[in-house]
Amino acid sequence: MFYQIYPRSFADSDGDGIGDLRGIRDKLGYLELLGVDALWICPVMRSPMADGGYDVADPRDIDPLFGGMAAMVELIAEAHDRGLKVTMDLVPNHTSDQHPWFAAALAAAPGSRERERYIFRDGRGPDGATPPNNWPSIFGGPAWTRVIEPDGRPGQWYLHIFAPEQPDLNWANPEIAADFEQTLRFWLDRGVDGFRLDVAHGMAKPDGLPDMERVETKMLVHDDDDPRFNNPAVHEIHRRIRKVLDEYPDAVSIGEVWVDDNTRFGEYVRPDELHLAFNFRLAETPFDADAVRAAIDNSLAAVAPVGAVPTWTLSNHDIAREVTRYGGGPVGVARARAMMMVELALPGAVFIYNGAELGLPNVDDLPEAALRDPVWERSGHTERGRDGCRVPIPWEGAAPPFGFSTGESWLPMPPEWAASTVEAQLEALGSTLSLYRMAIELRGVRPEFAGPRVEWYGSPAGCLAFRRPGGLVCVLNASPVPIALPPGDVLLASAPSENGQLAANAAAWLV
Known part of the structure; x- marks a missing residue:
């Protein structure tokens, strides 16, 4: 199980209002308590920060903003001492214009x-x-x-497929692959356990750079036939990357792959390419039982022909938080809790975005003057961008910045988050944080979670139920009324269940 950290927003150790690596190191005990296995750290390499670090000026050094190389070495060492693996973001498609x-x-x-x-x-x-x-x-x-x-x-x-400050590299030039291999070995030799590869369906461009037949103008959107992405030559790039990682037997590569067609998606996780690829079906799916079932079936079908491990995530640094997507307020929180239990009941690798375990919503009313995402400027102030899901984590106290920093946080934090801090939730049995901790622990120790398959049960309208080969049954009630639970003992539920009934907007595990 991976825990994604957006470093600017996780924990600030030096009071400048921006999270850093020593801040992450200070919170490793919390992550150990949460029960995750590995960290995924968004870019911390040297960067002018035109796109939050995804514009890399030196891929083999750590930006002083995050504490420099010494802080990264310390973090890796202590994480390993605690049994936590460390994966870091690499950006192979482009560099900074300051490179x-x-x-x-x-x-x-x-x-x-x-x-x-x-x-x-x-x-x-x-x-x-x-x-x-x-x-x-x-x-x-x-x-x-x-x-x-x-x-x-x-x-x-x-x-520049992204911002002008992010010129695309020419991967048809052998010098690019050779340099990237140096970068891979540089970090692997320093103890990094693997990489999340940004825009892993990019890099390769079609011969002649032909015009697009249909120009999509909606921000951050493209399809499978978009010539800017998913060109066949990208697979040879991944084979070269995999050869390097195979020299380090425990290293893992995780690709950001926005590809809808299952056959084409599966090509990225063939045995000689990526170990894992993000499948965003659940993150794109509304809180609807039929849609959730279809997303699960689709995600399993995408990797089955090549024998790869499925992946599951409900949010990340580019996607509105699930609480907001599912309706916001108490209903959104209830549905997010339920979907977490569905996600953790599935076979494969799970990715949790920092703050999801606190039930945080998007902050969609940030002052315009506070917005940092390049989408805001590039759209002529018509698209607010992704800052709403990147607001810093509230740790403790009754007022912003809630222990995130001793200074003013780089994005403002809502005062009402006082009830959502780690401090407020840690010992509260009914809190979202406590639910995550219990669910993660059970997933890791109970034999009922064994087996690679999902077997569907019959269920009432607006609901779904599936069984894992090990014996776990997961039930989701996305209907507006309580439903009767199937036979079995309730192992965990996202909301109180009484008289054999599962509440609306809730999920339960039975054995």
Whole structure:
């Protein structure tokens, strides 16, 4: 079980209002108590922070904002002492525009070795003033920016699928793969246990960079036929990465793969490619029993032909928190608790986003002046972006910043989170944190969770029920009324069950 940490928002050790690695180290006891097996730490490498660290200027160093290399070495060592593995984010698709390679590319001439590390092209039209193709950026606006050449004239364009500060690398250039292999070994040799690979369905671009037939203008959205992603050559890149990881027998690679077609998704987790790939079906599914069942079936079917392990997540740093997606308020919390129990009852690897165990909602009313996501600026202030799910974690106390920092938190924290702090929930038996702790513990020790399959039960309308081969039965009541539980002893329930009835918006485990 992985616990995703957004470092800026987890715990601040030095009072600057931004979370850091020593803050994470200070909270390892909490993560040990929660019962997770591994940490996934979002990017902490050197970066100008144009996109929260996903614009990397030096992939083999830690940014001073997060405490520098010494803090990372200390964190890895103490995490290992506590039996926790450490996986870190790597960003193979692009670099920061502050990376030395990109500075060299801007200073060099078209066709030079320096420019061949990125994707530079001449513009269209008689004066080259039109972008090389019609691709939009995922963050809004065109995916191309024109540069001023060393002689002062407007010149070529460079590709950036994300922000202009994130130029795409040219993975057709062997130098890129060779350098990335150095980065992998650099961190593996320092004790990192694996990597979450950002945009793992990216990197490879189609020959000729053809125009898109249908230009999707909605922020952060694309489909399987989008030429910017999921090109066949990406699989050879993953095979090269896997060869390096195979030199370190316990290392794991986890890909961010936004691919809907099951056959194409499964290709990423063939035995010689990624160990795991994020499947976002549950995170994209509403609180509806039929939809949840379809998402589970789909996710299992996607990996079964290649014998890979399924993955499950309800939220992350790019997705609105589940409490808000399921309706917000007490109903949203109840449904999020229930869906957590469904998720943890499934076979495979589970990823928990920091704060989900506290039942935190999105903060969708952040002041405009506080917004940091590049989506906000790139959309002309029409899309608020992802900051609402990145508000810092409340640890203790009755007022912001709730022990997150001794200074002012980088994003403001709602005063009403006083009831949701770790301190407030830790010893409260009915709290969401206590439910997570009990569920994680049971999942790890009970033999009823054994087996790779899910066997569906008949269930009332608006509900679902499935059995694991080991004997666990999971029931979800997504209907508006209580339902009768099937035979068995209740192992755990997300809401009190009385007289053999399961409340609406609740789930239960039976043995």
